[in-house]
Amino acid sequence: MNLPEKPSIDGLEAKWDEWxxxxxxxxxxxxxxxxxxxxxxxxxxxxxxxxxxxxxxxYTHTDLVARYRRMAGREVFYPIGWDDNxxxxxxxxxxxxxxxxxxxxxxxxxxxxSALERPDDSMQIPVSRRNFIDLCDxxxxxxxxxxxxxxxxxxxxxxxxxxxxxxxxxxxxxxQRAFLRLMDAGLAYRTEAPTMWDVDFRTAVAQAxxxxxxxxxxxxxxAFDREDGGTVEIETSRPELIPACVALVTHPGDxxxxxxxxxxxxxxxxxxxxxxxxxxxxxxxxxxxxxxICTFGDITDITWWRELGLPTRVVxxxxxxxxxxxxxxxxxxxxxxxRANAAMAELAGLHPKQARTRIVELLREDGALLGEPQPVRHxxxxxxxxERPLEVIATRQWFVRTLQFRDRLLxxxxxxxxxxxxxxxxxASWVEGLNSDWCISRQRFFGVPFPVWYPLDADGRPRYDEPxxxxxxxxxxxxxxxxxxxxxxxxxxxxxxxxxxxDVMDTWGTSSLSPQIAGGxxxxxxxxxxxxxxxxxxxxxxIIRTWLFYTVLRAELQHGSxxxxxxxxxxxxxxxxxxxxxxxxxxxxxxxxxFERHSADAVRYWAGSARLGVDAAFDEQQMKVGRKLAIKILxxxxxxxxxxxxxxxxxxxxxxxxxLRLARVVTEATEAFDGYDHARALEVVERFFWxxxxxxxxxxxxxxxxxxxxxxxxxxxxxxxxxxxxxxxxFAPFLPFVTEEVWxxxxxxxxxxxxxxxxxxxxxxxxxxxxxxYEMGASVLGEVRKCKALAKLSVRxxxxxVVVRDSPERLSALAGVVGDVRQAGNIAEIRTVADGEFAVExxxxxx
RNA sequence: GGGCGCUUAGCUCAGCGGUAGAGCGCUGCCCUUACAAGGCAGAGGUCGGGGGUUCGAAACCCUCAGCGCCCACCA
Numbered sequence: 001m002n003l004p005e006k007p008s009i010d011g012l013e014a015k016w017d018e019w020x021x022x023x024x025x026x027x028x029x030x031x032x033x034x035x036x037x038x039x040x041x042x043x044x045x046x047x048x049x050x051x052x053x054x055x056x057x058x059y060t061h062t063d064l065v066a067r068y069r070r071m072a073g074r075e076v077f078y079p080i081g082w083d084d085n086x087x088x089x090x091x092x093x094x095x096x097x098x099x100x101x102x103x104x105x106x107x108x109x110x111x112x113x114s115a116l117e118r119p120d121d122s123m124q125i126p127v128s129r130r131n132f133i134d135l136c137d138x139x140x141x142x143x144x145x146x147x148x149x150x151x152x153x154x155x156x157x158x159x160x161x162x163x164x165x166x167x168x169x170x171x172x173x174x175x176q177r178a179f180l181r182l183m184d185a186g187l188a189y190r191t192e193a194p195t196m197w198d199v200d201f202r203t204a205v206a207q208a209x210x211x212x213x214x215x216x217x218x219x220x221x222x223a224f225d226r227e228d229g230g231t232v233e234i235e236t237s238r239p240e241l242i243p244a245c246v247a248l249v250t251h252p253g254d255x256x257x258x259x260x261x262x263x264x265x266x267x268x269x270x271x272x273x274x275x276x277x278x279x280x281x282x283x284x285x286x287x288x289x290x291x292x293i294c295t296f297g298d299i300t301d302i303t304w305w306r307e308l309g310l311p312t313r314v315v316x317x318x319x320x321x322x323x324x325x326x327x328x329x330x331x332x333x334x335x336x337x338x339r340a341n342a343a344m345a346e347l348a349g350l351h352p353k354q355a356r357t358r359i360v361e362l363l364r365e366d367g368a369l370l371g372e373p374q375p376v377r378h379x380x381x382x383x384x385x386x387e388r389p390l391e392v393i394a395t396r397q398w399f400v401r402t403l404q405f406r407d408r409l410l411x412x413x414x415x416x417x418x419x420x421x422x423x424x425x426x427x428a429s430w431v432e433g434l435n436s437d438w439c440i441s442r443q444r445f446f447g448v449p450f451p452v453w454y455p456l457d458a459d460g461r462p463r464y465d466e467p468x469x470x471x472x473x474x475x476x477x478x479x480x481x482x483x484x485x486x487x488x489x490x491x492x493x494x495x496x497x498x499x500x501x502x503d504v505m506d507t508w509g510t511s512s513l514s515p516q517i518a519g520g521x522x523x524x525x526x527x528x529x530x531x532x533x534x535x536x537x538x539x540x541x542x543i544i545r546t547w548l549f550y551t552v553l554r555a556e557l558q559h560g561s562x563x564x565x566x567x568x569x570x571x572x573x574x575x576x577x578x579x580x581x582x583x584x585x586x587x588x589x590x591x592x593x594x595f596e597r598h599s600a601d602a603v604r605y606w607a608g609s610a611r612l613g614v615d616a617a618f619d620e621q622q623m624k625v626g627r628k629l630a631i632k633i634l635x636x637x638x639x640x641x642x643x644x645x646x647x648x649x650x651x652x653x654x655x656x657x658x659x660l661r662l663a664r665v666v667t668e669a670t671e672a673f674d675g676y677d678h679a680r681a682l683e684v685v686e687r688f689f690w691x692x693x694x695x696x697x698x699x700x701x702x703x704x705x706x707x708x709x710x711x712x713x714x715x716x717x718x719x720x721x722x723x724x725x726x727x728x729x730x731f732a733p734f735l736p737f738v739t740e741e742v743w744x745x746x747x748x749x750x751x752x753x754x755x756x757x758x759x760x761x762x763x764x765x766x767x768x769x770x771x772x773x774y775e776m777g778a779s780v781l782g783e784v785r786k787c788k789a790l791a792k793l794s795v796r797x798x799x800x801x802v803v804v805r806d807s808p809e810r811l812s813a814l815a816g817v818v819g820d821v822r823q824a825g826n827i828a829e830i831r832t833v834a835d836g837e838f839a840v841e842x843x844x845x846x847x
Numbered sequence: 848g849g850g851c852g853c854u855u856a857g858c859u860c861a862g863c864g865g866u867a868g869a870g871c872g873c874u875g876c877c878c879u880u881a882c883a884a885g886g887c888a889g890a891g892g893u894c895g896g897g898g899g900u901u902c903g904a905a906a907c908c909c910u911c912a913g914c915g916c917c918c919a920c921c922a
Binding site (some may be wrong): 007212215217219234235236237238249281282283286287288289290291292293297298299300301302303304378379380381389420422423425426428429430432433435541542544545609610611613614615616617619621622624625627628630631632634635636637638639640642679680683686687693694697701782785786788789790791792793794795796 | 849850851852853858859860861869870871872876877878879880881882884885886887888915916917918919920921922
């Protein structure tokens, strides 16, 4: 026994973190079988951002599960990953080193960034993709250290020897290998198709990265001329797309337009003949009931264009401007090409808003604009990181087949155990609403490139339908630097030679393989067999449709299984005014501040009291409570262990009764953890603990001092230690630092590698015990204490006599604890009356 | 437009068929042989509104309202 004079929670974090790392407390033992392993697909945080209390909460939730499962006998596979693949990192590296990634620059193995000469600071030197990635590694390495320090201070029990980065070699190899296999299986394909396009980033984006934003707009009522001399009116918010109009559409059941279907009308200004179709998607209630179909104004246009087999007449360029077009040519027929080209000349080079203003003027002069444009507010699609509305632009992109697996993906969603269960509905509604395959290519420079080259024909044009792929053993490759089999570097870009695929993968293309990457898929088959499919995916609810969905998709396509059996979804942390925390609002609280003010255990206590799925208000008060609890554990433990009478057999009725109650707490906490309800587990343990210190400790301390019967004292001391052992283990997942500290005073090894308590270990002691003994002792002592407090006396004040009234059964339970009650309450005599309801009369001694 | 969740004491939340709960905060009291980072007591709620089922509803059903989130083809 090695008890400190005055225990303190200060300094525990550094002390125990160091010890855990040095002794490998959380090291994964890869000799264990899949059944023995509990594998966690830890979310890799974006290292270029900063950690906030939201991370602290959700990562703590995961750690609670990890620590519980580890103690409950599973070998926990708990790796960490860093997400350094993406725009945020790209930008930071550009600014920090003054370089930019240019895939056309060849790799320079002797590259030295410090030797770069820049004429002025704003200039960015082009470097090869490989050199750029090296710089990313270097810069993010520092961020990763800072994150690791913070996570270790928080006490995450991850195995720090198992980590990956999303831009690292392993991740790139896995991403490319998985992609090649999808290609081979026909599940990844390259095609030219209309795609949501961000004009600022100049890249395609996937459905999952799109969000609606309410915008002010204008409805314009516009007349198209019918060939019989009349007009037909449509409404549009995007009149600038009239030159891209390829048809009108009405609902098949709409009587107003029945005679029009099948006829041809002329677009205003451009005088382009376009057909009128009927299609069930046309809504008679919207606008005039007749809609203009353009290539492409929105997603519905794509559907109509595809289903009605319409021609393509694109005016939107990739830079988001209207491009110059010449009417009067094939595909651009016009009844009045001169007039059309004059109008086109007015619009060419303009952004949509400018073009809209201009064309409205032209339409007004022409008389095609009916009435004045009416203001509306409507939802407009934006790239989640973008600032201007997305355009739909036809480009050549890689897609992963998704739509055809919708039913199977829905089935997987039902198979997955969601915590809380209702989060499954979000997944289902997302999958049900999918409208396109996953566009996985991005026109960016930094990221994992597609491991593909294309042969160039005699004219130097790429033959996209004959892609050249590398051997898997060569991965990862960079098609911008590496040369395909059978070619020489000199053949790059020349007729008859080859070119590399210029695109990189969607960042989710890598992240969606996190279980495979962390688990050593193909690189370490032995490990992979022990950890995959994993047990748990912890994450927040905002990325169900991205990270969670894509991970399910990849596992389905690659392995025909779920990637994990359970998904634990954390809520967000809101500021005390229940607003979402964000940097721009300046209401972000840094975790380090909280650790310093309240201790890591206290912060974990706050996080642990928030349930999964529920948005939690940031509550510093709750951290203060956690701190008090941590200190109480230190003090109570020190006291209990300081009672050094010889341990004996646990025979006293009170001791056995208390342990029986504790056994129930064990069961409840275990059930709560098994059901992913850590907050419930914490609550029942904490409730018992406060009663344990207020009542049990007070009741037995006189006996445990050992002045009287050695057997009775021995029972008390043994019970105290037994209970303390169980309580420390129950608290260990929540408060890893104080529990380890106390454990170290009197036990060998780490509490975190000790078995989770179970009823069986207490069964022999508590067999036949009466739960009412502890309850009666606590109740009577409580009443006496209350009486003294009301009389403004010390708790040590002498009591002449106590009369307890209750049923005979309860009074017989009291008999088992009466000696302890007398001693604890400083009571001369206790009388009982076997009659009626529980009541305690306390007669204080005269002074 | 569809879906999910929430609405219980001033605050944060538990309870989810049997006499309204916890912690914090507030008010008052008690110091010190583990801990004042402790102990005791008190005030404070028609459990969002309205119907229904039931001997009995905060809890189950219906309905309405407010808040939050997710999804949806921008005419």
